[in-house]
Amino acid sequence: MLVSIVILWLISTATKIKYNGLIYGLDFGLYHPDGKLYTFRTLNLLGRSEIEAGNLVSSWYAEHAFKLKYFEPNSLFFDVHPLWQLYRPRILYPILSVPFVGLFGIPGMLVVPALSMLIVLVSVMLIGFKLKNENLAFVIALLLSFSPVVSRWMFANITDGLLTAITCIFVVSFLHVKKDSVFLPLSILLVILGSLTRVSVLQWLAICIGVYVANQRRNALVLGFTSVMMFIPSAIGNLETGVLPNEQSSSIFERPVQLLFSMVKVGFFEIGQLLVLDRILLCLLVLAIIASVLNFSRVSSKFFLLLLISLWITGAVNGTIGVNFRYQLPLLPFIAYSLLDSFRFKFDFINYGRDSRVVRKIKN
Numbered sequence: 001m002l003v004s005i006v007i008l009w010l011i012s013t014a015t016k017i018k019y020n021g022l023i024y025g026l027d028f029g030l031y032h033p034d035g036k037l038y039t040f041r042t043l044n045l046l047g048r049s050e051i052e053a054g055n056l057v058s059s060w061y062a063e064h065a066f067k068l069k070y071f072e073p074n075s076l077f078f079d080v081h082p083l084w085q086l087y088r089p090r091i092l093y094p095i096l097s098v099p100f101v102g103l104f105g106i107p108g109m110l111v112v113p114a115l116s117m118l119i120v121l122v123s124v125m126l127i128g129f130k131l132k133n134e135n136l137a138f139v140i141a142l143l144l145s146f147s148p149v150v151s152r153w154m155f156a157n158i159t160d161g162l163l164t165a166i167t168c169i170f171v172v173s174f175l176h177v178k179k180d181s182v183f184l185p186l187s188i189l190l191v192i193l194g195s196l197t198r199v200s201v202l203q204w205l206a207i208c209i210g211v212y213v214a215n216q217r218r219n220a221l222v223l224g225f226t227s228v229m230m231f232i233p234s235a236i237g238n239l240e241t242g243v244l245p246n247e248q249s250s251s252i253f254e255r256p257v258q259l260l261f262s263m264v265k266v267g268f269f270e271i272g273q274l275l276v277l278d279r280i281l282l283c284l285l286v287l288a289i290i291a292s293v294l295n296f297s298r299v300s301s302k303f304f305l306l307l308l309i310s311l312w313i314t315g316a317v318n319g320t321i322g323v324n325f326r327y328q329l330p331l332l333p334f335i336a337y338s339l340l341d342s343f344r345f346k347f348d349f350i351n352y353g354r355d356s357r358v359v360r361k362i363k364n
Contacts, residue, residue, distance in 0.1 A: 001138055005125055009118045012145045016155040017110075022066050023277070026324065028152050029066040030110055035157035036061055037087050039109050040076045042094040042101050050077050060106045089233045092196040093159045109157040116165035117154040121145060123168035124336045130175045133340045140284070140336050149278040149325050150332070159198040160329050166194045167330040170207065171303075171337055174214075184219050187211075188226050195230030202317075203330055206310035210303040263316040270315070273324045281325065288335040291342035300341035304334040 020029050027033075036057050043053035054073030061069045078084050093112060100108030121141045128137020144150050154161040170190045177183040194200050204227035212220035274282035289308070292301035308331060315327040 001125055001134060002122065004138070005121045005141055006118070008142065008145050009121055012117065012151060013114050013155065016151050023148075026277075027067040028148070029064075030156055031061060031065040032156050032158050033065075033068040034083075034087075035109065036071070036076060037081065037083065038090070038094050038097070038159065039101075039106055039157060041087075041091075042097045042109065043106075045094055045098050046102055050074075056106065086199075086234065089196060090159060090198050092193055093162050096162070110155065113155050113157065113161040116161040117151075119165040120150075120154065120168050120332060123165075123172050123333055126172045127175060127333070127336055128340055131340045133343070136343060137336070137340055140339060143280050143284060144332065147278055147281045149274065149281050150329075152324065153326050153329050160326055163194055163197045163200055164329045164332055166190055166197065167203070168333040171333040174211075175337075180216075180219065184222060187219065187223055191223055191226045192230055195227070195234075199231070199234050200314075200330070201227055201231035201234075202310040202314050203307065206306040207303070210299070210306050213302050214299045259316055262319050263312060265321055266315045267312060269322045270325055270328065273322060277324065284335055284339070285331075288338045292338045295342045298341055300334075300337045304331075304338040307331050307334045 017030070022028065031039075039060075040053050040057050043056060044050065048056070051073065054076045057076060058071060058073040061071070075081060096112045097109050100111040102108070104111070121144065124141040124144065125134070125137050128134045128140075131137075154164065170187060173183060173186050173190070177186065191204050194204060205224060208220045208224040208227060211223060271282070274285070288304055292298075292304045295301050296305075308328075311328040311331055315323065318327060
C-alpha cells in the first residue's frame with residue numbers, strides 16, 4: 001500500500017503543477033504573497049544580497065504568481081518589510097529549502113511543501129497500520145489527495161504544509177514510539193521545529209493537554225514548557241499586531257469580545273467555503289466531529305476535539321476571514337486518527353456482539 005501512496009502522491013504533485021491558478025477569485029497558485037518572504041530569505045541564505053534576492057523574487061512573481069504579483073524589490077528588504085519582525089523566527093522552511101533552491105532555482109521552494117504532502121499521506125497509512133485499519137486509511141489518504149483545499153495549501157511555497165507534516169510525525173510517534181526515553185526527546189524536537197516553522201503555540205498546547213489526558217503527565221508538562229518558551233521570540237513585540245491585527249485601534253478590553261465575534265465569523269466562513277470548494281474535506285471533518293463526540297472517552301477523540309478548538313481559535317486570533325482551512329490544516333492527521341480509531345471501534349463492537357451471541361448459544 002505504501003507504494004500505492006507514493007504513486008498517488010506523484011499524481012497529485014503532477015496535477016498541481018499542471019493545473020493551478022485562480023478559482024472563484026481565490027489563489028490556488030503555487031506562489032503565494034507571503035511565500036515571497038520565505039523565498040527572499042532562502043536566496044539570502046544562499047549568499048545573494050538583498051538587492052539580488054529582491055530582484056529575483058520580484059521578477060519571478062510578476063511572471064508566475066496570480067495575486068499581489070507586482071511589488072518593488074526593495075519592499076522585501078529586512079529593514080523595510082513590516083512583517084519581518086513576525087516572520088524572522090520562521091527559519092526552518094527557508095533553511096530546508098536552501099539545497100533545493102541552490103539546485104533548481106526559485107521552483108526549489110516547492111520541494112519541501114511537496115515532500116510534506118507525501119509525509120501526510122504516508123502518516124495516514126502508518127496510523128492505519130497501527131490501528132489495524134489499513135483499508136480505511138488508504139481511502140482517507142485517497143480522499144485527501146483529491147481534496148482541492150489540501151492541495152491548495154500543501155503544495156504552495158508557504159509554511160502551512162511543513163507544519164502539517166511535522167504534526168503528522170508527532171501523531172505517528174505518539175502511536176508507534178512506546179519508550180519515553182525516545183518519545184520525549186523526539187516530541188521536544190518536533191515542538192521546536194514546529195515553532196520555527198510558524199506561530200503554533202495554541203496547537204502545541206492543545207497537544208500537550210492531549211498527552212496529559214493520555215496519562216503521560218511528565219511528558220505533557222515538559223512539552224508545554226517547551227511550547228511556551230519557543231513562543232516567546234514570536235510574542236515579543238508582536239502581541240498587539242499578532243492578535244486581531246485588523247482591530248489595532250481597539251482597546252485591550254474590547255479585544256476579548258471581538259475575539260468571540262471573530263470565532264463566529266471564522267467558523268461560518270470556513271464551513272461555507274468548504275461547502276462550496278471542497279465537500280470531500282467537509283465530509284471528513286463532519287464525520288470526525290461526530291465520531292469524536294460519540295466516542296469521547298477515546299484518546300483519539302480528545303486529541304481531535306482539542307486540536308479542532310485550538311486551531312479554530314488560531315484562525316480567530318489572526319482575524320483574517322475566508323482563508324479556506326489554511327490555519328486548520330494541521331488538523332488532518334487528527335481527523336485520520338479519530339476516524340480510524342472510532343470506526344475500528346465500531347467494527348470491533350459489531351464483531352464482539354456476534355461473538356457474544358455465539359458463546360451464549362454454546363453455553364445454553
